[in-house]
Amino acid sequence: VTGQPLFNSKAEYEEFILRHKKCDLEYADLHTYKGNAYLGIDAGSTTTKLILITEDCRILYQHYSSNKGQPLDRVADKLKKIYSEMNPEIKIAGSAVTGYGEDLIKAGLSIDFGIVETVAHFKAASYFCPEVDFIIDIGGQDVKGIAIDADGTVLNFAMNDKCAAGTGRF
Numbered sequence: 001v002t003g004q005p006l007f008n009s010k011a012e013y014e015e016f017i018l019r020h021k022k023c024d025l026e027y028a029d030l031h032t033y034k035g036n037a038y039l040g041i042d043a044g045s046t047t048t049k050l051i052l053i054t055e056d057c058r059i060l061y062q063h064y065s066s067n068k069g070q071p072l073d074r075v076a077d078k079l080k081k082i083y084s085e086m087n088p089e090i091k092i093a094g095s096a097v098t099g100y101g102e103d104l105i106k107a108g109l110s111i112d113f114g115i116v117e118t119v120a121h122f123k124a125a126s127y128f129c130p131e132v133d134f135i136i137d138i139g140g141q142d143v144k145g146i147a148i149d150a151d152g153t154v155l156n157f158a159m160n161d162k163c164a165a166g167t168g169r170f
Contacts, residue, residue, distance in 0.1 A: 025057055028059065028060050030060045030086050030090075033086075033090055034087060035055060035091070036093035037053060038055075038095070039082075040053070040095075040096055040120075041098070041099075041105055043067070043098070043099040044100050044139055044140050045099075046066060046139075047064065047067060048064075048066075048101075049063065049064045050063045061085075063078050071099075072104055072105060076108075076109065094112050096112060096113040097111045097113070097114055097115070098115045102115075118157070122148060133147065134148070142160055144158070144159045145158045145159075
């Protein structure tokens with residue numbers, strides 16, 4: 001048994017791409033920007049993502065790669081790179097981490113906030129699409145789904161039980 005294709009035509013696919021490009025953030029120059037910036041880290045079970053954004057949500061730096069089982073080392077290396085390249089007039093005014101390695105990264109690098117992954121996903125999605133009502137997170141070790149009502153209240157949450165950590169259940 002096979003499912004239906006995601007797109008029935010090249011035109012449908014191109015419309016999808018155009019719709020999603022409307023949500024792309026603009027960039028600012030890490031070397032010349034002056035002012036406050038905010039650091040976000042997703043220390044996943046298999047990958048590490050970092051983003052440094054300006055106060056008006058322009059991207060100064062982004063990184064996405066395998067963490068090879070060493071998320072703390074990967075994040076520390078990327079932070080050294082950011083600090084060596086950024087304009088000294090940038091102040092990282094706040095930082096947050098989410099993901100499988102949240103506690104390790106928060107403690108190891110004195111990150112300001114730890115945020116539950118699905119909450120981080122909901123906040124990000126609602127920035128681009130205020131009427132969002134469902135989030136699905138397909139991670140390296142699990143899959144989570146969360147249904148949200150118009151007030152931002154969680155209606156339902158599900159997590160698979162096939163992940164390496166052995167947690168959750170659909």
